[in-house]
Amino acid sequence: MLALLPSILSLLLMYFVQVYHDPNRSDDKRHLNSFSIISVITAAYLMLVIIGENIFTMGLSGRIFSFTLLLILLISPLTIVTRTQPSESSKILFDERKSLIEEETLSKDQEIQVPSPKGESLNLLQSMKTLDFWLLFIAMSCGMGSGLATVNNMSQIGSSLGYSTMATSTLVSLWSIWNFLGRFGSGYISDYMLHTRGWARPLFIALTLGTMSIGHLVISSALPGSLHIGSVLVGVCYGSQWALMPSITSELFGLVHFGTIFNSIAIASPVGSYIFSVRVVGYIYDREASESGMCIGRSCFMLSFLIMASVTLGGSFISFALFLRTRRFYKEVVCAQIQASTAL
Known part of the structure; x- marks a missing residue:
């Protein structure tokens, strides 16, 4: 059953995936860094737990505590997601700037010259x-x-x-x-x-x-x-x-x-x-x-x-x-x- 869990979750959540254009692209790197820091902390925590279980004998209360802390780390990326949701004012600003951004993108794409056939798909x-x-x-x-x-x-x-x-x-x-x-x-x-x-x-x-x-x-x-x-x-x-x-x-x-x-x-x-x-x-x-x-x-x-x-x-x-x-x-x-x- 556990082997089927990743596939089941992907099928259940795929309908919620949508293309999202962030009106403030300067925050993208900051949010990505936050996800990366949480991932590294989770990996370090798991490493300490695995090594600790081989050195010390953990009782039931210790296992419950370590498991609860792991769940908190796994859920913590949701806090970043909620903070990145655009407000109504930012959505209006994004709609006003969208046409201008598309024009700038088109002009810059025309300026890029591909000097190698490897640049083609x-x-x-x-x-x-x-x-x-x-x-x-x-x-x-x-x-x-x-x-x-x-x-x-x-x-x-x-x-x-x-x-x-x-x-x-x-x-x-x-x-x-x-x-x-x-x-x-x-x-x-x-x-x-x-x-x-x-x-x-x-x-x-x-x-x-x-x-x-x-x-x-x-x-x-x-x-x-x-x-x-x-x-x-x-x-x-x-x-x-x-x-x-x-x-x-x-x-x-x-x-x-x-x-x-x-x-x-x-x-x-x-x-x-x-x-x-x-x-x-x-x-x-x-x-x-x-x-x-x-x-x-x-x-x-x-x-x-x-x-x-x-x-x-x-x-x-x-x-x-x-x-x-x-x-x-x-x-x-x-x-x-x-x-x-x-x-x-």
Whole structure:
């Protein structure tokens, strides 16, 4: 039933979604920052609760208190929504300015010159004929595939290295928080660097894949605490891929067919997961396991993570090649569009 809850909520609430034009666009960033702060606070609170449950024994009253505080944090974004509702006077002012804004937008759009064919919106077949599409697809296969292989085998990795069941369960729970921090942090940083310095987003995919390679190497070392440190690095970098890939897809191939192209590139995740989880990690684990099917020791996963470290490092080089191919496009087209939109 819990698995159906997200889909049911989406179907129930989709009729309340509407396009809303804020007459005071200067407040948009402030409201977005408020949502972001609440999200980070909620993630930090969940992390403290998960770690605290493994250190201290919480009674019934403590669990009720922590759950109530979590509900308050989850409901708190509604206070921002209620404060952002426009007043009647602002609606009248917006109606008076609407025609003027549309005229200014049209004139500024006419001034923008698109110096590259990448500035056009491509369909799926046109996108698949470009080298950029396949560079991004292969890079995502390396990053998302190895990340999923890591979290899917976290329990077996912990058991083979002597971690308790509680410790491995905690790592799996904390993975979602590292994942969130990666999505949030990479999105914020890449936006900031793109707006201020014109850095192309593929550069950040190259950096995160390089860092993920280090995380795989740390796990393969099987040193004390290596699984904790490695899972943090891999989890953050895995989440970063899911924040950067949609933005890069929309910027390189346009928004007209964004849904189709995005989901086509997202196929890289299950493809990579199958290759690494089944053909690499699963195969090597079965080869090293005893007749009882159990494997204990560093040899169970060391070679697997060395292979994934090498592959993600190769994906980093592929992403850097995509960065070199698109950095001029980002400076001449994407940054020009950003400057034009912020000037409105």
